[in-house]
Amino acid sequence: MTLRLPAADGGTRTYEPRTEPLALTPGAPLTSRTVFAAAHVVADPRADVSPDAPAAVDWDATLAFRRHLWSHGLGVAEAMDTAQRGMGLDWPGAAELIRRSAAEARSVGGRVACGAGTDQITGGTLPEIRAAYEEQLALVEESGAQAVLMASRALAAAASGPDDYLDVYGHLLRQAAEPVILHWLGPVFDPALEGYWGSPDLDAATETFLAVVAAHPGKVDGVKVSLLDARRETALRRRLPAGVRCYTGDDFHYPELIAGDEHGFSHALLGVFDPLGPLAAEAVRVLDTGDTTGFRALLDPTVALARHLFRPPTRFYKTGVVLLAWLAGHQDHFTMVGGLQSARSLPHLARAYELADGLGLFPDPKLAEERMRNLLSLYGVDR
Numbered sequence: 001m002t003l004r005l006p007a008a009d010g011g012t013r014t015y016e017p018r019t020e021p022l023a024l025t026p027g028a029p030l031t032s033r034t035v036f037a038a039a040h041v042v043a044d045p046r047a048d049v050s051p052d053a054p055a056a057v058d059w060d061a062t063l064a065f066r067r068h069l070w071s072h073g074l075g076v077a078e079a080m081d082t083a084q085r086g087m088g089l090d091w092p093g094a095a096e097l098i099r100r101s102a103a104e105a106r107s108v109g110g111r112v113a114c115g116a117g118t119d120q121i122t123g124g125t126l127p128e129i130r131a132a133y134e135e136q137l138a139l140v141e142e143s144g145a146q147a148v149l150m151a152s153r154a155l156a157a158a159a160s161g162p163d164d165y166l167d168v169y170g171h172l173l174r175q176a177a178e179p180v181i182l183h184w185l186g187p188v189f190d191p192a193l194e195g196y197w198g199s200p201d202l203d204a205a206t207e208t209f210l211a212v213v214a215a216h217p218g219k220v221d222g223v224k225v226s227l228l229d230a231r232r233e234t235a236l237r238r239r240l241p242a243g244v245r246c247y248t249g250d251d252f253h254y255p256e257l258i259a260g261d262e263h264g265f266s267h268a269l270l271g272v273f274d275p276l277g278p279l280a281a282e283a284v285r286v287l288d289t290g291d292t293t294g295f296r297a298l299l300d301p302t303v304a305l306a307r308h309l310f311r312p313p314t315r316f317y318k319t320g321v322v323l324l325a326w327l328a329g330h331q332d333h334f335t336m337v338g339g340l341q342s343a344r345s346l347p348h349l350a351r352a353y354e355l356a357d358g359l360g361l362f363p364d365p366k367l368a369e370e371r372m373r374n375l376l377s378l379y380g381v382d383r
Contacts, residue, residue, distance in 0.1 A: 003373060005350040006381050015354055017369045022360030024278040026071045032288045033258060033265070034245065035280065036075040036113055037273035038083035039066055040321050041097065045335040055089050055337035057097070063104045065330050069274075070110030072281040076101065077269050078114045081150045082189050082315055088338030091120035095139055102143035113181060113269070114140045117150040126164060129154050133172050141177050148181040148224065148269075149173075153192040162198030162208040169212045179221035181247060181269070184209055186227040188314050202227070206236055213244060224249045224269045228314075230257055238263050251310045251317070255299040258284070259292050271317060272306040275324040275361060305355040308348075319344040320352040327353060327368040328361065334375065346379050 004012040042065065047056030066076050078101045079085060079094040089097070098114045105112040116136035118129050129152060140147040149172060159165055173180070187194040197205035213220050223240065225233045226249030234257070237246040248257040248266035257266040273280045279302065287295035309320040319340055326334040335341050353372050362368035 004381065005354060006347045008347045017357050018360060018365055021363050021365055024282055027285055030073045030281065030284045030288065033284050034267040035284055036077040036269040037069050037277050038077040038080045038269060038271040039069060039274050040318055040325065041084050041089060041337060042331045043335050043337045045333045055093050057093065059100060061331050063100060066101055066104060067108060068330065069277050070108055072278045074273065074277055074281055075111035075113065078112055080115045081117065081185055083271055085115060085117065085119055088340060098140060098143050098145065102145040106144060113146040113148050115148045115150045116140050118152040118154045121154055123154050123157060126158055126168060129158060130168055130171055137172060137176065147176065148183050150183045151185040151193050151196055156193050156196050159198060165198050165208055166212060170215060173216040173219040176219055179219055181222050181224055182220060183224040184226065188228055189226055190315060202232065210239055214241060217241065220244050222247050228252050233257060237266060251306050255296055255303065259295060272309065274321050275356065276302055302359060305359065308351055308355055316343040323349050323352055324356050327371050329364055329367055
């Protein structure tokens with residue numbers, strides 16, 4: 001059967017879905033790269049919540065999706081900026097997510113890293129921002145998860161220059177119980193973070209970022225860079241102290257950054273690995289054997305889907321991610337916390353389906369086709 005998919009020009013086009021999925025099964029643990037998927041949360045569509053009420057989460061489906069990722073050898077990046085935080089899930093909800101996900105990781109032997117930020121406050125003085133960070137860092141460490149120190153909107157607004165970043169991050173790193181991941185989230189993901197690290201000039205910001213890392217040997221496991229600039233990430237990666245990893249957060253250039261060059265490579269902490277999980281894990285297993293060409297052959301074709309999902313405004317990429325999770329059968333509805341299922345147009349969603357189906361990402365292509373047909377009918381298309 002065929003589907004009539006809406007096009008960006010207002011017309012429709014005929015698409016014939018594939019009938020067989022890509023055969024992907026859990027395999028050996030990943031060895032050459034550390035790979036986290038920034039996993040989405042599953043909303044509870046049956047909860048009677050208002051737009052201003054805390055998000056209602058389907059905890060069973062949310063944790064089941066994390067078990068799916070762990071089963072393929074991926075780590076889970078939990079309670080991360082843009083993946084869950086700042087766009088529908090408040091700090092109490094994120095704290096519950098951290099506790100539940102960390103406990104689930106222990107029960108199945110999965111790896112989890114959790115974000116610590118300052119989103120329980122919307123502004124404040126530098127001491128108040130430090131205290132907010134401390135509260136979240138303590139909860140993450142108490143849960144037994146690795147901490148990711150996320151960029152803070154409050155700090156971006158309050159800091160007067162690089163010294164304030166050096167002071168706040170230095171204070172946190174000195175008291176961290178275990179090495180953390182530092183996250184540099186660019187304004188393409190969150191416009192409120194423009195000028196982070198004390199300057200809108202990325203070269204100057206990079207120097208401050210690297211100074212934070214260099215001042216605290218042994219307290220930084222790695223840095224996550226989400227600037228969507230492969231050249232800049234590669235240059236920064238080459239300047240990291242020995243033993244400090246670079247986790248790419250570049251959802252546009254991840255194959256080349258993970259493959260690396262003669263000077264090194266990036267590990268990964270990526271939102272796009274939510275829908276690509278099994279395929280990404282298989283690609284890294286190929287890379288584990290030293291077969292870079294085979295790795296690129298598997299992962300390069302996924303970039304078109306990633307660039308589509310993360311097209312501006314990039315912070316709304318989750319809408320396509322949750323659509324694909326529903327089409328793949330990981331949840332039984334297409335709703336999101338904060339009502340963000342409406343953040344992307346129907347032509348955008350249709351193209352995401354088409355690209356994902358072409359890659360063979362849906363375990364049951366027939367189910368995906370039926371659900372996509374239902375969505376199109378809801379919008380008055382394909383009937």
